[in-house]
Amino acid sequence: xxxxxxxxxxxxxxxxxxxxxxxxxxxxxxxxxxxxxxxxxxxxxxxxxxxxxxxxxxxxxxxxxxxxxxxxxxxxxxxxxxxxxxxxxxxxxxxxxxxxxxxxxxxxxxxxxxxxxxxxxxxxxxxxxxxxxxxxxxxxxxxxxxxxxxxxxxxxxxxxxxxxxxxxxxxxxxxxxxxxxxxxxxxxxxxxxxxxxxxxxxxxxxxxxxxxxxxxxxxxxxxxxxxxxxxxxxxxxxxxxxxxxxxxxxxxxxxxxxxxxxxxxxxxxxxxxxxxxxxxxxxxxxxxxxxxxxxxxxxxxxxxxxxxxxxxxxxxxxxxxxxxxxxxxxxxxxxxxxxxxxxxxxxxxxxxxxxxxxxxxxxxxxxxxxxxxxxxxxxxxxxxxxxxxxxxxxxxxxxxxxxxxxxxxxxxxxxxxxxxxxxx
Numbered sequence: 333x334x335x336x337x338x339x340x341x342x343x344x345x346x347x348x349x350x351x352x353x354x355x356x357x358x359x360x361x362x363x364x365x366x367x368x369x370x371x372x373x374x375x376x377x378x379x380x381x382x383x384x385x386x387x388x389x390x391x392x393x394x395x396x397x398x399x400x401x402x403x404x405x406x407x408x409x410x411x412x413x414x415x416x417x418x419x420x421x422x423x424x425x426x427x428x429x430x431x432x433x434x435x436x437x438x439x440x441x442x443x444x445x446x447x448x449x450x451x452x453x454x455x456x457x458x459x460x461x462x463x464x465x466x467x468x469x470x471x472x473x474x475x476x477x478x479x480x481x482x483x484x485x486x487x488x489x490x491x492x493x494x495x496x497x498x499x500x501x502x503x504x505x506x507x508x509x510x511x512x513x514x515x516x517x518x519x520x521x522x523x524x525x526x527x528x529x530x531x532x533x534x535x536x537x538x539x540x541x542x543x544x545x546x547x548x549x550x551x552x553x554x555x556x557x558x559x560x561x562x563x564x565x566x567x568x569x570x571x572x573x574x575x576x577x578x579x580x581x582x583x584x585x586x587x588x589x590x591x592x593x594x595x596x597x598x599x600x601x602x603x604x605x606x607x608x609x610x611x612x613x614x615x616x617x618x619x620x621x622x623x624x625x626x627x628x629x630x631x632x633x634x635x636x637x638x639x640x641x642x643x644x645x646x647x648x649x650x651x652x653x654x655x656x657x658x659x660x661x662x663x664x665x666x667x668x669x670x671x672x673x674x675x676x677x678x679x680x681x682x683x684x685x686x687x688x689x690x691x692x693x694x695x696x697x698x699x700x701x702x703x704x705x706x707x708x709x710x711x712x713x714x715x716x717x718x719x720x721x722x723x724x725x726x727x728x729x730x731x732x733x734x735x736x737x738x739x740x741x742x743x744x745x746x747x748x749x750x751x752x753x754x755x756x
Contacts, residue, residue, distance in 0.1 A: 464514075465510060466589065466590060467587075468506055469504075469587045471532055474585040474587050475501070475585070475586045477499035477583070478581065478582070478584075479497065479499060479580050479582045479583075480499060480500050481580055482495055482579060482580065483495060485554065485653045486650060489648065489650040490648060491648060491651060492559070492651070493576055494653065495555050495557075495575070496552060496553070498544055498551070498552040498553075499551050499553075499584060500550055501551055502549045508588070509541070510537060511541050511589075511595065512540055512541065512596055512618040512622055513537075513593075513594035513596060513619070514588070514594070515536050515588060515754075516537060517534050517587035518534075518574075518585070518586060518587075519587065520570050520571040520574040522574075531571075533572075534590065535553045535614070536554070536594075536615045536714065537614065538553055538614040538615070539617075539618055539621070540618050540628055542628060546627045546631065553614065554613065554614040554617065554653065555572055555575045556611045557573055593752055593754060594615050594714070594752050595752075596710075598634070600634055600637050600638070601637050601638045602708045602709070603641075603703050604619060604623075604640045604709075604710055605641050605709060605710070605712070606619065606643065606714075607689060607712065607719075608642070608644055608645065608713075608714050609644075610715055611653070612713075612715025613714075615714055615754070616642060616712065617654050620642070620661060621657075622634070622636070624669065637668070638708065639668055641671075642658070642671050643672050643689050644673050645673075645676070647676050648677050658671055659671075672696065674688050675687060676688055690719075690726035693723065693730060694729055696730075697730030697733050698730075698733065700730060701730055701731060701733075701736065707748075710750045710752065711745065711750065711751050711752065712753075713753045714754045724738070727742070
């Protein structure tokens with residue numbers, strides 16, 4: 333009904349100019365007649381009276397003139413009425429614009445659908461991380477850093493070879509800034525069997541933005557020498573071996589930084605769950621130093637007050653990395669830091685098999701998922717790609733105990749920017 337009335341009014345508007353024109357013509361016509369009448373009846377100059385008879389013109393009837401004037405007034409009243417109609421139409425226009433569309437234009441909406449008034453957390457994180465440095469140095473124009481120190485992180489009896497390597501970034505123009513959770517690229521010296529430069533390799537940064545010396549001019553890596561068997565021979569990874577062998581004073585080509593997937597949230601009261609195996613502890617070490625090292629806490633405008641829980645997987649106790657620092661954090665911050673170890677060749681799971689990180693996740697299912705249900709909780713996963721299926725299986729079982737579906741929950745966590753994965 334509202335639409336039909338609007339159509340009628342709109343149609344009336346289209347005739348307004350014609351009506352006004354007719355009224356104007358009538359008004360002009362009678363004004364002209366009135367002026368002529370006044371001109372005709374204007375008193376003439378008196379002439380001397382003669383004896384001859386004077387023929388006096390017949391004066392028009394006063395009543396006729398009054399009737400004509402009344403007709404003009406009626407026309408003016410009609411014009412005023414038209415203006416009133418125009419004003420009414422102007423008042424109706426906003427309602428007409430907001431009136432329901434035609435049936436063919438109506439959008440069908442579920443009555444249960446609610447307006448989404450929340451900002452997607454992932455989008456929010458992208459906005460906050462817009463100023464994170466990325467690709468300050470590229471493969472064609474790398475930065476040349478100097479090795480400051482290179483030492484083994486393993487204890488006697490450990491398996492393999494893992495080193496902590498620190499590079500001096502001084503003199504860079506522009507300076508190679510980075511934040512916790514990012515990676516840098518390393519270009520090994522020499523050429524491959526085809527005579528081409530070795531391919532770039534990415535490594536997770538193990539230091540905070542202030543560096544191990546807290547002076548803001550170094551970057552550190554945690555590197556395991558890659559070794560595998562092929563055709564009965566032990567093959568050493570090119571770049572990892574190069575890094576484990578370099579000495580203080582050596583020059584190394586560095587690119588980056590890269591990555592925004594593993595960044596810490598800005599919330600000082602966030603909960604951080606960390607799942608790591610081997611050198612996957614590199615970014616976790618950076619997080620924990622930022623959270624708990626006294627010098628870091630003095631320098632930062634970010635003082636962690638939430639809960640941090642590290643699940644660490646290693647083949648032997650001698651392969652646990654940065655153990656002294658972790659034990660120190662446990663003593664100093666018992667209310668904020670929890671440390672759970674899975675040592676596969678020394679511990680057994682509930683079924684009598686080797687203890688892996690996924691077994692620890694299953695054991696801690698209830699407590700872990702109580703944290704995950706908190707919107708302030710972020711989960712970080714870093715290490716060999718082969719750990720992902722085991723973690724997924726453990727998370728699925730843990731979720732079921734809470735009546736949750738991990739297959740549905742994980743994408744939701746990722747979309748919200750709370751599930752962070754970096755595997756290789």
